[in-house]
Amino acid sequence: MDSLEHLITRSIKTYYKNRLYAPIIFLIVILALAIFFPVGHMIAPRTYDEEDISLYQLYNQKELYGKFNLKNLYFTGYTNKWLDRTRGYYYYTMINSECVVVLLSPDTCEQGSPTIENITIKGKVIYDSHSTRTLLGNLAKDLNWNEDGILSTVSTYSISEPDATGLMSSLFVFLYILFAIYSVACIIIFSVYIAFPVLSLPIQKTRAYGKPAEILAEAEEELATLPQLATEDMFITEHYFIETSSYGVAIVPIDAIIWIYKYSTMHKFLWHHFSITYTLHITAGKRHYIKCPKNIKSDIDGIMDYLAEANHNILVGFSEENRLKVEEIQNDFDIIRKISGFLSKRV
Numbered sequence: 001m002d003s004l005e006h007l008i009t010r011s012i013k014t015y016y017k018n019r020l021y022a023p024i025i026f027l028i029v030i031l032a033l034a035i036f037f038p039v040g041h042m043i044a045p046r047t048y049d050e051e052d053i054s055l056y057q058l059y060n061q062k063e064l065y066g067k068f069n070l071k072n073l074y075f076t077g078y079t080n081k082w083l084d085r086t087r088g089y090y091y092y093t094m095i096n097s098e099c100v101v102v103l104l105s106p107d108t109c110e111q112g113s114p115t116i117e118n119i120t121i122k123g124k125v126i127y128d129s130h131s132t133r134t135l136l137g138n139l140a141k142d143l144n145w146n147e148d149g150i151l152s153t154v155s156t157y158s159i160s161e162p163d164a165t166g167l168m169s170s171l172f173v174f175l176y177i178l179f180a181i182y183s184v185a186c187i188i189i190f191s192v193y194i195a196f197p198v199l200s201l202p203i204q205k206t207r208a209y210g211k212p213a214e215i216l217a218e219a220e221e222e223l224a225t226l227p228q229l230a231t232e233d234m235f236i237t238e239h240y241f242i243e244t245s246s247y248g249v250a251i252v253p254i255d256a257i258i259w260i261y262k263y264s265t266m267h268k269f270l271w272h273h274f275s276i277t278y279t280l281h282i283t284a285g286k287r288h289y290i291k292c293p294k295n296i297k298s299d300i301d302g303i304m305d306y307l308a309e310a311n312h313n314i315l316v317g318f319s320e321e322n323r324l325k326v327e328e329i330q331n332d333f334d335i336i337r338k339i340s341g342f343l344s345k346r347v
Contacts (some may be wrong), residue, residue: 005224008216012197016190018246023186028324029223041065042164042173045122055157056126064158065164070095071298073102075109076193077133078135080162088162090135091116092154099153101132103160123159132158132180133211169243172190204248208286209253215240219251229306231299234292241282243292250290259283259315261309262300265293278306 006344047067048058056067072214073091080088080103088103089112106112107120112346128134136154140147193200206215222237222299228235241257243250263279278300282290308316 001080004221004227007223007244008220008242009197009247009251012200012202013194013245015249016193016200020187020190020194023183023190026179027183030176033176038062038064039176042185043177045164047120050095055095055100055155055159055231057125057155061126065122066125067120067122067245068159068160069089069119069120070102070116071284072311073104073119074102075112075114076135076139078138079112080131088160092215095155098155100155101135101158103131103162105161105165108161108271117294121159121161123161124163126160126163128156129160151337154321199223200249205288206251206253207258208288215251215253229302231295231303234295234299235302236303236310241290241303241307245292247291247293250292252284252288252290254307254310256286256288257282257307257311257314257338258285259317260319262297262304277315 003323014273036131041063042065045066046063047069050071054305058064070093076090076092078090079086080090086106088105089109089169090105091102092099093102094100102121102123104116108119109116127254133151136150136242137279139145140150143150165256174326195236197203198216203216206212209215219237219240219242222240223235225238227235227242233243235242235244236254239253239255241250241252241254246341247330260282263281265274265279277294278297280290280295280300280303282292284290304316308314
């Protein structure tokens with residue numbers, strides 16, 4: 001009797017406490033990414049003027065992403081391609097008396113304008129880029145310069161706009177923000193359900209049959225005064241069917257139940273069959289569906305028999321899938337019977 005006191009409320013709190021772990025761990029992982037990777041600068045980049053830019057400091061401080069105000073950019077005549085698609089156009093400009101290679105998106109530079117006087121781009125600082133080294137090597141050959149000489153006069157740091165605004169970067173930022181919002185929302189919602197179980201989704205589903213708070217109080221009272229039928233996590237009181245398993249909590253009035261059936265699941269590994277569990281499916285009015293998984297056959301049968309006696313309007317039977325399986329087996333037996341009869345006549 002004492003263990004059934006406020007069992008529904010306690011089960012709701014336990015259920016949502018267990019569900020809190022996943023969003024909390026996920027939020028910790030998201031925050032760890034922001035600490036070890038420049039996620040914050042990707043989402044909200046700082047703006048840097050040309051005279052304040054020090055690519056060396058930005059790279060070493062892991063401020064790889066930013067908005068850069070640049071002046072006097074000159075097209076090198078080279079492009080960056082990926083899968084036969086022009087990814088960007090290479091320009092060079094002077095930043096603090098240092099020649100810096102800048103890779104601009106096609107739309108930003110209007111498909112390779114010869115010169116750009118002023119521009120503001122969101123870019124990523126890249127150190128010793130392989131594509132930049134290839135560019136400078138080709139440029140040295142075209143100009144008949146010494147490759148080591150041109151490499152020594154051009155900064156080893158470059159700025160790439162496609163790496164900061166491309167599909168993968170944009171998708172990463174979008175998913176990062178989405179998952180962060182989802183994790184925080186789950187933590188807040190589950191915490192509210194733990195503090196106020198009457199606001200939880202299982203209880204609010206009973207609004208179709210009356211006031212949720214009154215239904216919860218009545219179900220708790222009937223359950224505490226000894227249920228008429230009880231299994232490990234399913235209970236039948238005078239007016240309600242109640243589930244309090246680790247898979248979920250549910251309350252449904254018996255007179256609102258329309259259809260009940262069981263579904264069997266065989267658990268096996270390779271060719272070894274370990275056990276068979278049964279799932280009770282309940283369909284109630286107002287589009288209310290309840291599933292009670294991983295129960296034993298005797299518990300399911302007892303619940304179904306009692307509910308059928310308590311409400312004669314309940315439809316009791318197979319699930320549609322099980323019904324089809326039974327029909328298929330019956331058809332196979334009919335075929336075997338006909339073949340056996342035919343062979344016996346032949347003999």
